[in-house]
Amino acid sequence: MSVKHLGKQTVRLSYPPSVAAAACVVGKKEGQGPLREWFDYISEDSYFGEKTWEKAESTMLRQCFALACDKAKVPISTVDCLFAGDLLNQCAGSNFALRDSGRPVFGLYGACSTMAESLSLAALAIDGGFADITAAMTSSHFCSVERQFRFPLEYGGVRTPTAQWTVTGAGAVVLTAEGAGPYITHVTAGKIVDAGITDANNMGAAMAPAAYDTIKTHFEDTGRNPDYYDAIVTGDLGAVGHGIVKELFRKDGIELGPLYIDCGMLIYNTEAQDVHAGGSGCGCSAAVLCGHLLHNMTENRWPRLLFCGTGALMSPTSSQQGESIPGICHAVALEMQRGC
Amino acid sequence: MSVKHLGKQTVRLSYPPSVAAAACVVGKKEGQGPLREWFDYISEDSYFGEKTWEKAESTMLRQCFALACDKAKVPISTVDCLFAGDLLNQCAGSNFALRDSGRPVFGLYGACSTMAESLSLAALAIDGGFADITAAMTSSHFCSVERQFRFPLEYGGVRTPTAQWTVTGAGAVVLTAEGAGPYITHVTAGKIVDAGITDANNMGAAMAPAAYDTIKTHFEDTGRNPDYYDAIVTGDLGAVGHGIVKELFRKDGIELGPLYIDCGMLIYNTEAQDVHAGGSGCGCSAAVLCGHLLHNMTENRWPRLLFCGTGALMSPTSSQQGESIPGICHAVALEMQRGC
Numbered sequence: 001m002s003v004k005h006l007g008k009q010t011v012r013l014s015y016p017p018s019v020a021a022a023a024c025v026v027g028k029k030e031g032q033g034p035l036r037e038w039f040d041y042i043s044e045d046s047y048f049g050e051k052t053w054e055k056a057e058s059t060m061l062r063q064c065f066a067l068a069c070d071k072a073k074v075p076i077s078t079v080d081c082l083f084a085g086d087l088l089n090q091c092a093g094s095n096f097a098l099r100d101s102g103r104p105v106f107g108l109y110g111a112c113s114t115m116a117e118s119l120s121l122a123a124l125a126i127d128g129g130f131a132d133i134t135a136a137m138t139s140s141h142f143c144s145v146e147r148q149f150r151f152p153l154e155y156g157g158v159r160t161p162t163a164q165w166t167v168t169g170a171g172a173v174v175l176t177a178e179g180a181g182p183y184i185t186h187v188t189a190g191k192i193v194d195a196g197i198t199d200a201n202n203m204g205a206a207m208a209p210a211a212y213d214t215i216k217t218h219f220e221d222t223g224r225n226p227d228y229y230d231a232i233v234t235g236d237l238g239a240v241g242h243g244i245v246k247e248l249f250r251k252d253g254i255e256l257g258p259l260y261i262d263c264g265m266l267i268y269n270t271e272a273q274d275v276h277a278g279g280s281g282c283g284c285s286a287a288v289l290c291g292h293l294l295h296n297m298t299e300n301r302w303p304r305l306l307f308c309g310t311g312a313l314m315s316p317t318s319s320q321q322g323e324s325i326p327g328i329c330h331a332v333a334l335e336m337q338r339g340c
Numbered sequence: 341m342s343v344k345h346l347g348k349q350t351v352r353l354s355y356p357p358s359v360a361a362a363a364c365v366v367g368k369k370e371g372q373g374p375l376r377e378w379f380d381y382i383s384e385d386s387y388f389g390e391k392t393w394e395k396a397e398s399t400m401l402r403q404c405f406a407l408a409c410d411k412a413k414v415p416i417s418t419v420d421c422l423f424a425g426d427l428l429n430q431c432a433g434s435n436f437a438l439r440d441s442g443r444p445v446f447g448l449y450g451a452c453s454t455m456a457e458s459l460s461l462a463a464l465a466i467d468g469g470f471a472d473i474t475a476a477m478t479s480s481h482f483c484s485v486e487r488q489f490r491f492p493l494e495y496g497g498v499r500t501p502t503a504q505w506t507v508t509g510a511g512a513v514v515l516t517a518e519g520a521g522p523y524i525t526h527v528t529a530g531k532i533v534d535a536g537i538t539d540a541n542n543m544g545a546a547m548a549p550a551a552y553d554t555i556k557t558h559f560e561d562t563g564r565n566p567d568y569y570d571a572i573v574t575g576d577l578g579a580v581g582h583g584i585v586k587e588l589f590r591k592d593g594i595e596l597g598p599l600y601i602d603c604g605m606l607i608y609n610t611e612a613q614d615v616h617a618g619g620s621g622c623g624c625s626a627a628v629l630c631g632h633l634l635h636n637m638t639e640n641r642w643p644r645l646l647f648c649g650t651g652a653l654m655s656p657t658s659s660q661q662g663e664s665i666p667g668i669c670h671a672v673a674l675e676m677q678r679g680c
Contacts, residue, residue, distance in 0.1 A: 004469045005420065009444050011470045052661050080345065081529055089429040090655035091449040095532065099653075099666045104349050104529035106457060107653075107668075109431040109449040117446060121461065128468020129344045130351045148657075189421055189444035192435065313439075313447075315430035317488075321392050326439045328447075 004127075007221025009214075010188040016338050017126040018179025020133075021072035022290035025064040027142065027168030030279075030287065033268045038291030039169075040067055046143060046168065054092060057141035061086070061097035061170040065137050068172035068290075076101060079174070080131035083118035085109050086139050086282050088148060093139050112207075112236050113190070114138040115171055115286040116309025116330040122175050123184040123332070132177050139170035140281030149200070149316055162202040164238045164264060164280035165273075171286025182297045182305075186333035188218040192313060194326040200319050204241025204264070204277055207310040210327030211237060212248040215308060218331045226256055230302035233293060234329070235285030235310040236264040238278030263288035285309050294334075303336040344467075347561025349554075350528045356678050357466040358519025360473075361412035362630035365404040367482065367508030370619075370627065373608045378631030379509075380407055386483060386508065394432060397481035397510075401426070401437035404510035405477050408630075412514040416441060419514070420471035423458035425449050426479050426622050428488060433479050452547075452576050453530070454478040455511055455626040456649025456670040462515050463524040463672070472517050479510035480621030489540070489656055502542040504578045504604060504620035505613075511626025522637045522645075526673035528558040532653060534666040540659050544581025544604070544617055547650040550667030551577060552588040555648060558671045566596055570642035573633060574669070575625030575650040576604040578618030603628035625649050634674075643676040 006012050023040045031042030041063065048056040048063075061084075069076050082101065085108035086093035098105050110117035118136035125131045143153060145166040151157045175184070193210035211234050219225055226232060226249075237245060242262040249256050263285045264278035289307055296302045309332075314325040346352050363380045371382030381403065388396040388403070401424075409416050422441065425448035426433035438445050450457035458476035465471045483493060485506040491497040515524070533553050537546035551574050559565055566572060566589075577585060582602040589596050603625045604618035629647055636642040649672075654665040 005471065009421075014469070054657055054661065081349075085447075085449060087430075088655065089657060090427075090451065090653065092653075092655040092658045095653040095666060096658065096663065099532045099534050102531055104531050105668065106461065106529065107425075107449040107451075109425060109447040111430065111447075121446065124465065124468055124470055128464055128470065129354070130464055130468065131345065189446065191442055191444050192439045194439050313430065313432075313435040315428065315432040317394055317429060318432045318436065321394065323436065326435060328445065 009217050010186055010221035012186050013123060013127040013184060015127060016183035016185045017123045017175045017177060019182045019294065020074060020174045020176040020179050021068050022173045022294050023064050023068035023071055024169060024171045024287040024290035025060050026287050030167055030169055030267060033273060035267055035292045038295050053141055053143040054088060057093040057139050057144050058096040061094060061137060061139040064170035065135060065172040068174050072174040074133055074174055079103050079133045079135050081106060081125060081134055083108055083122045083136045084138060085114045087111065087145055110328065111311030111313055112280060112282050113309035113311030113328050113330050114282045115289055116307060116332050119173055119332050120187040120189060120330055123187060126175055126177050134175050135172060137172035138282040138286045140166055140283035142166045142168045145281060159276055160201040161276055162240050163276045164203060164278050165275035166281035167267060167279045167284040167287060169283030169287035171290035173290060181336050182334045183338045184332055185335045185339055186222060188214055188221060188331040190214040190329040192326045192328050194324055196324045198324050203280060203312045204238040205244055206312050206325035207327035208237055208241040208244035210329040211245050211308055211310050214329040214331050226254060229259065229304045229306045232260045232306045234262045234308045236280040237262045237310055238264040240277050297334060297336060300336065305334045307332045307334060349557050350526055350561035352526050353463060353467040353524060355467060356523035356525045357463045357515045357517060359522050359634065360414060360514045360516040360519050361408050362513045362634050363404050363408035363411055364509060364511045364627040364630035365400050366627050370507055370509055370607060373613060375607055375632045378635050393481055393483040394428060397433040397479055397484050398436040401434060401477060401479040401510040405475060405512040408512035408514050414473055414514055419443050419473045419475050421446060421465060421474055423448060423462045423476045424478060425454045427451065427485055450668065451651030451653055452620060452622050453649035453651030453668050453670050454622045455629055456647060456672050459513055459672050460527040460529060460670055463527060466515055466517050474515050475512060477512035478622040478626045480506055480623035482506045482508045485621060499616055500541040501616055502580050503616045504543060504618050505615035506621035507607060507619045507624040507627060509623030509627035511630035513630060521676050522674045523678045524672055525675045525679055526562060528554055528561060528671040530554040530669040532666045532668050534664055536664045538664050543620060543652045544578040545584055546652050546665035547667035548577055548581040548584035550669040551648055551650050552585050554669040554671050566594060569599065569644045569646045572600045572646045574602045574648045576620040577602045577650055578604040578620065580617050637674060637676060640676065645674045647672045647674060
C-alpha cells in the first residue's frame with residue numbers, strides 16, 4: 001500500500017498544496033443574503049451581459065476564474081491544468097467558460113459535489129508532482145438549471161416544502177505547491193450511495209446518506225473525530241438533509257452539534273428569502289467555500305475545516321424511468337497548519 | 341518545476357502504471373465489423389436485458405467493468421478508485437453503472453475523449469502514490485445518444501455524408517502499480533480548441549484541430565517525433581477529421597503516413613455497414629483501445645502507441661443558441677517498455 005493511502009478511501013497529501021486564492025461571483029438574490037460581504041462580485045444582471053442563461057453561466061464562471069487568478073497574482077497562462085464541471089447537459093457551462101483559456105482542462109461531472117471533486121483532483125495533481133499550479137472551479141445558475149431539470153420559469157410551478165433553491169453562483173480556487181495556506185491535507189473520495197429516494201424535490205434526503213458515509217469513512221480512515229475540526233460543512237443538503245445527517249450520526253452515538261453546518265442553509269436568509277429548505281447547486285458550496293468559509297479559515301476562526309461536497313447523480317431521464325436518486329459526497333480537509 | 345512536468349502540457353510518469361487488463365463489450369453492429377475478434381462480448385440484444393436504452397448502456401458498462409476486473413484477477417472491492425463518464429445528460433450511464441460498485445468514483449465529462457481522460461487520471465492517481473489499483477472506463481449507446489443529441493429513432497432522419505455512427509460499446513481498463521505492461525508512460529492533457537465549426541453533423545472537422553494541437557504539443561513537450569510510435573490513434577474523428585489532421589501536419593512539413601489511424605475508421609466496414617464517415621461516441625475509442633489496440637501492443641506488433649481521445653464539447657442547447665463546437669483531445673502514451 002502507498003504511504004499516502006489511509007484506510008478505505010482517504011489520501012493524506014505528503015506535501016499539502018496551498019490555496020493561493022479563491023474567488024466567488026454570485027447573482028442578486030445571493031447578494032441579498034447573509035453572506036453578502038464575502039462575495040467578490042454580485043451581479044445585478046442575471047444575464048451577466050449575455051443573451052441566454054447558459055451563456056450567462058459561462059460568463060460568470062469565466063469572470064470568477066479570472067478573478068481568482070488575479071487575486072493569486074498568477075497569470076492564467078501559468079496554470080498547469082484546470083479541473084471544472086457544472087450541472088448543465090454536457091457540462092456546457094464550464095466548457096464554454098474555459099474555451100479560450102488556452103490551458104489543459106479535465107472536465108468533471110460530480111453534480112453538486114463538483115467543487116469538492118475538482119479541489120480534490122487539483123490538489124492531487126500538485127502533490128503527485130504533476131503540476132505546480134492548478135485551478136478548481138464550478139458554477140450553477142438558477143435559471144439555466146430550472147428549465148433543464150424542472151420546468152420553464154414561465155410555467156410558474158409551485159415548489160414543495162422540501163424543495164431547494166438553485167444558487168446562481170460560481171467559485172474558483174487556485175492552488176500552488178508553495179504558499180501560506182490554507183492547505184489541503186486530506187481527500188476522502190466518495191462512493192455512490194443510493195437510499196432509494198425518488199422525489200426530485202427532496203434532494204437533501206437523497207444526498208444525506210452519501211454525506212454520512214463519506215464523513216464517517218473520513219473519521220475511520222484518519223483516526224480523527226468530529227471535534228478535530230472547527231467546522232464540518234456539507235455542500236447543499238439544506239435543512240432536511242442536514243437533519244438526516246445529524247440523526248444518522250446520533251444513531252452511532254455521535255452528536256455533531258453546532259460545528260456541523262451546511263452551505264445550503266448559510267447562503268440565504270431561508271424564511272425571508274422564501275427558499276424553503278435552502279440553497280443547492282454546484283455554485284452553492286463553491287460560492288460559500290470561496291467566500292465565507294475560506295475567510296473564516298484565513299482569519300483563524302476555523303483553522304481546521306472539513307469541506308464535504310454533496311451531489312445528486314440523477315438525470316431528468318433517469319427520474320422519468322423510475323430510477324431512485326443516487327448521491328455522492330467528496331470530502332476535503334483544509335487546515336491552516338501544513339502538518340507534514 | 342516538477343520533474344514529472346514536461347514542456348507545456350505533458351507529464352512523464354516516474355514509475356509508469358501497468359494495464360493489468362482491459363475489457364470491451366459492444367452491440368451487434370459493432371460485432372459485425374472488422375474488429376469483431378477482439379471484443380470480449382458482443383450482445384445480440386441492444387437492450388442488454390433492460391427496458392430502456394439508458395439502462396442498457398449502464399448495464400453494458402457494468403458488465404464491462406466486471407469483466408475487466410475478472411481478467412485482471414482483481415476483485416472490484418480492491419480497486420482504490422474509479423474514473424468514469426459518458427455522453428448522457430448528467431453522465432447517467434456511468435453513474436448508474438457504478439451505483440452499486442462500493443468504490444470511490446470520480447465522475448468525468450470529456451465527451452468522446454473520456455477513455456483517454458479517465459485513463460490519464462487513473463494513471464496519475466497511481467503514479468502520484470494515491471492508489472495501487474485504479475480503473476478507467478466509459479461507454480456510449482447508439483440509441484440513447486441518437487435520441488438525446490439528434491432525433492428520436494422513429495423519426496427516421498436522413499444522415500448527411502459527414503455524419504458518423506455512434507458506437508454501442510464500452511471499454512474498461514484496470515491499472516496497477518506493478519505489472520507486465522503495457523505501461524502508461526506519458527499523458528498530454530488537452531486544451532479546448534474551437535475552430536468555429538457549427539455543423540453538428542460534422543464532428544470530425546470540429547474535433548480535428550484539437551487533435552492536431554494535442555499531438556503536436558506532445559511531440560514538442562517530449563522531443564519525440566511521429567516515427568517514435570508504431571501507431572498514433574485518434575478516437576473518433578472519422579474519415580473527414582482524419583483527413584484534416586493529416587493535412588494540418590502536412591502544412592508543418594510532417595507526413596504522418598499509415599501509422600496514423602482513427603478508431604472511428606477501424607470499427608466498422610464503413611461502406612458495407614453504411615456508417616458514412618465512421619464511428620463515434622465515447623464507446624468508439626474505448627472499445628477499440630480495449631480490444632484491437634491493446635492486443636496489438638501485447639502481441640508486440642505495436643510496442644509504442646499514442647492514444648488520443650477526441651471529444652466535441654457542445655450540447656444540443658449550445659448548438660441551438662448558435663455556438664460553435666469546441667473540441668478537446670487528451671493523449672496517452674502506452675509502451676511495452678517501462679523506460680524508467
